[in-house]
Amino acid sequence: MQDALVPEWPPPFQASATPQMVAQRLARREPPGCTRTALQRLPRAGPLLARCALSWHIRGALVVLKSMGHGTSMAIYAIGDIQGCYKPLRRLLKKVDFNPAHDELWCVGDLINRGPDSLDTMRYLRELGDAVTVVLGNHDLHFLALYHGCVSDNGKHTLKALLKARDGEELTDWLRRKPLAYHRRVNGPDGEQDYLMIHAGVAPDWTLEKTLTLSGEVESVLHSKKYPKLLRHMYGNEPDRWDDGLQGFDRLRVIINYLTRLRFCDASGRMDFGSKKGLETAPEDCRPWFEFEQLTPQTTILFGHWAALEGQTGRPGVYALDTGYVWGRELTMMRLQDHQLFTV
Secondary structure: OHHHHHHHOOOOOOOOOOHHHHHHHHHOOOOOOOOHHHHHOHHHHOHHHHHHHHHHHHHHHHHHHHHOOOOOOOOEEEEOOOOOOHHHHHHHHHHOOOOOOOOEEEEOOOOOOOOOOHHHHHHHHHHOHHHEEEOOOHHHHHHHHHHOOOOOOOOOOOOHHHHOOOOHHHHHHHHHOOOOEEEEEEEEOOEEEEEEEEOOOOOOOOOHHHHHHHHHHHHHHHOOOOHHHHHHHOOOOOOOOOOOOOOHHHHHHHHHHHHHOOOEEOOOOOEEOOOOOOHHHOOOOOEEHHHOOOOOOOEEEEEOOOHHHOOOOOOOOEEEOOOEHHHOOEOEEEEOOOOEEEEO
């Protein structure tokens, strides 16, 4: 009974919390990520719940120790496009003994659609709290547009249950607050490494800083009350390349297309959406976007979106994680600490 109650306590720390912040909470005898008001309710909740809170003290302390390089190991796993394949997701996490108390799951986008269980997938990932990091993919953005009536529904999706879910508002609010690009420095096989996680690609001349800044421009609108207007205007292939002088919805649309739809482009960054297949189908004068990118080797890139690559880019430091489970192949996950791959 005691162990069963522990996971119900709020998560031990927030993703934005520094080790120093967590340590300060522990010094004040507060469970990390929890408020003093919640602690004041403990006596009324009974001694069992108080003991649960104490266990979170211990887990919070482990977080601090691990951030300093001590104690038990923490694993970070980056997973390819899940696309509503909830049961395979759970099997894959079970395969590596994933524990949200000390492990992390990074998702390269397209959490939903095409697979049979988009609603269960969304609910599960949301329940993981700070243990999950998500970037948005084109299917995720399309779901938001459908939910808010910003695009006509042609029925060519597997999102019916999700669109009608009783907790749809909470799920869409959770989803729209996710970024289009995520960067963090973590321990990799060669020591500390910078990782950039995106769904699709980047323009040839984008630096890491520029990628994150432009992603932030879209995110600021998605986080505002005006985001349905963006969802109505994000569709389309024009403009087809980046220009610093772009403004308004044209600017935001191009950013979204690079980060969530790109496969092939030319040296100038002109995007070509004519092919969704493998490298041998490159349109004239175009090549895969990762043959032009300028981010590696300083930054390791994790992306999804392009199942036809079957996980192969031929480029060191550029990892394609969408291996097409929804197309009858595999769901792939990579452990960042040693780049070992796990599949189901």
